[in-house]
Amino acid sequence: MRGMRGVGVLALAMVVVLAITACQQRAQQPAQQAKKFKVGIVYDVGGRGDLSFNDMAFAGLEQAQREFGDRIETRDLEPTAGGENREELLRLLAGENYDLIFGIGFLFTDSISRVAKEFPNVKFGLIDGFVPDLTDASNIVCLLFNEHEGSFLVGAAAALKSRTGVIGFVGGMKIPLIEKFEAGYIAGARYVKPSIRVLSDYAGTTGEAFRDPVKGKELALAQYDRRADIIYHASGGTGIGVFEAAVVKKRLAIGVDADQSLTVKDDQRPQILTSMMKRVDVSVFETIKAFVDGQYKGGYKNFGLAEGGVGYAENDYNKDMIADIKDRLEDLKQKIVAGEIKVPASKAELDTFLKSLPK
C-alpha cells in the first residue's frame, strides 16, 4: 500500500515537473494534459480507523487512486471529535478548487446542501443523507443504501440460528436511518420464523450514542439475560460493547457496515455470526469512476442487494457457522432482488409487512 502511494507521489511529482517545464516552454498554452481531478473526503465523527464506515470510504478512495492514479489527486480530512467543523472542512476543500467532495454520513446533509449552493461548480457526494428535490443536473448526488435489505438477510440468519427463540437488536442513535436496519432485521427474522421474539434497544438519541461501548455492553448483557442468543448491532463504536457482552455470555452477535469478523479482537471473533455489509467503498469508488469518465449525475443513487451495495459477510471465521443456512439466505436474496419480497424500510412499513405474513 505504502509502495503504491510512493509510486503515486513519484508520478505526481513527475507530472508537476513536466507541467512546470511545459508551462515554461509554451507559457501561452494551458497544460491541458496535466490537469488532474481533485477528489476530497471529509469523514464522519469516528474518523479513520473506526474499522467500519469511514475506513470503507477511505478504501473506496484508495481503490480510485489505484485505478485512476494518473488522473486524480485525493485528500481526506477528519472533523473534530464532535464533528462541529465538518462544514468548514467542506468549504475548505471547495475553496481549494476540489472537483468532487464526499461527505461521509447523514450528519453532512445540511452542510452539503449549503456548501453546494455556494460552490455550484463543485460536485458533491453525500453518503446516507437525503437532500430533497435534486435532479440529474444538481451538483449533489445522494448515495443511499438499502440497509433494510441486508438487515433482512442477517435477521433471517439470526432467526434460523437461534436456539432460544429470542434474538436482539441494539441500535445507536434513534433515528429513521437506524430504524431502517431494525425494520429489515425484524422482518427477516419473522419471515423465516414467525414465532421469533425480537428485543430492541437504542443507546441514545444523540450522536454520542454511536460511541458508547460501555452502554452497548450493558444493553447487550440485558438482552442476553432475557434469553436472546444472537444480537445484531447497528451502533458504530457502541457495538464493540455488544461484542464484549457476547464474549462474556458466550453467545453470538452480528456486525454491521464492514465485515467485522476481520477487524475485532481475537476473542470476539468466534462470537460473530456474520456482518451486514454496507459497501460504502463501492459507492465512493463508483461515484469517482463516473466523475472521471464524465458521467457524473446529480440526484439519488441506491445501492441495494441487486447492486452489491449491501449483503451479509462470509469469511474464513464464520464459514462453518453459516454453512447450514447459506442456501436459505441465498434463496431469500434472490427473492428480494427479484422483487418477490418487498423488505420494509421503516417501522410503519414493518407493521404492514408483518400483517401480510401468513400466521
Add this chain to the structure above:
Amino acid sequence: MEYVTSLLSLALIASAIRVTMPILLAALGAVYSERGGVINIGLEGIMIMGTFFGAVGDYVFARQYPALVAAIPDLAPAAGVLAAMLAGMAFALIHALVTITFRVDQIISGVALNLLAVGLARFLNILFFGVATQSPGVSGFTPVDIPILEGIPVLGPIATGISPMILVALLLVLIGHWTLLRTRFGLRLRGVGEHPRAADTLGINVYGMRYAGVLISGALAGMAGAYLAIEQAHLYFEGMTQGRGFIALAAMIFGNWWPLGALGASALFGYFDALSLRVVVLPVPSQFINVLPHIVSILVLAGFVRRAQPPAADGVPYTKEEE
C-alpha cells in the same frame, strides 16, 4: 413484561454496580479535591486521560513483557490502571498549579482541562496507534468471586465473576471516609478547605494540602477512566466517558462532600441508569433518568432537599499574606 416486576433482580443490581463504579471513583476524587477547597470540574477531562492511558498502559505492558503477562495475566491491566492514575495525577497537577499557585479561577481551569483532554487524547491516539478514535483491544482483570457469598446460588450475579476493581473502589470509599473523619491528614485537608487562614496560622501548609487533595482526585478520576476502558469496554474509544465526570460531581454534591454520601448518590444514579437499560416499560422516559443526577444536584444546591454543606472556602483561591 416480566421484567417490570423485577426491579430488584440481581442481574439488575449487578448491572447497577458496574455502571456505578466509574461515577463513584471520580466522585470520591472530587470529595478530596473540594474538601481541600479546590473545585475540580476538570474531572471529565481527567477521566478521558484515564481511559486513554489505561488502555495504553495495558497494551504497552502486554507487548513489552509477554512472558510476564503470560505467567500473571493481571499484570497488564494493573499496569494500565497505574498508568491511568499517573496520567490523571499529571493532568490534575496542571489544575493544581494553575489554581493554587497562580490562583486562576478554578472553574476556568477545569473547563480548559476538559477541552484540552478531548484534543490531547485524539492527538496522542494518532501518535500511538495511528488512528484517531480508538485503541486496539486490551485485556481486563481476571474476574473474582466473593468468598462465602459465592456459595449462595441465588447471589450468583452479584457475588461471582465481578471485577476486582469494584472491591478496590468500595475499599477506597471506606478508607476515604475514615481518612477524612479520623486522621490527621483528613482533618488538615478539611481545615484548609474550611478556613485556610486559620489553618495557615496553625502552621499547616495550605498549598501543600490543597495540592495533595487535587492530586488524589486526579489519581481517582484516572482510575475511574481506567475502569471504563480496561474493565468495561476492553479498549479506549473516543468519547467513551460520556459525561460521567460531570455526573460524578453531581454525586459528590448530592453526597454532601463525604465519601459515604458519594457512594450512596453514585449507587442511586447507577441504579436508575441500569434500570433505564433493563426495564422495558418505564413509567417515565429514559431521558428523564439521564437528567436526574443534574436535577438532584440543583435541588440540593438550592436547598430543597436538605441544606448543602460545602466546605466554606471551596472554590476560593488562598493568598498567603506577604510577611
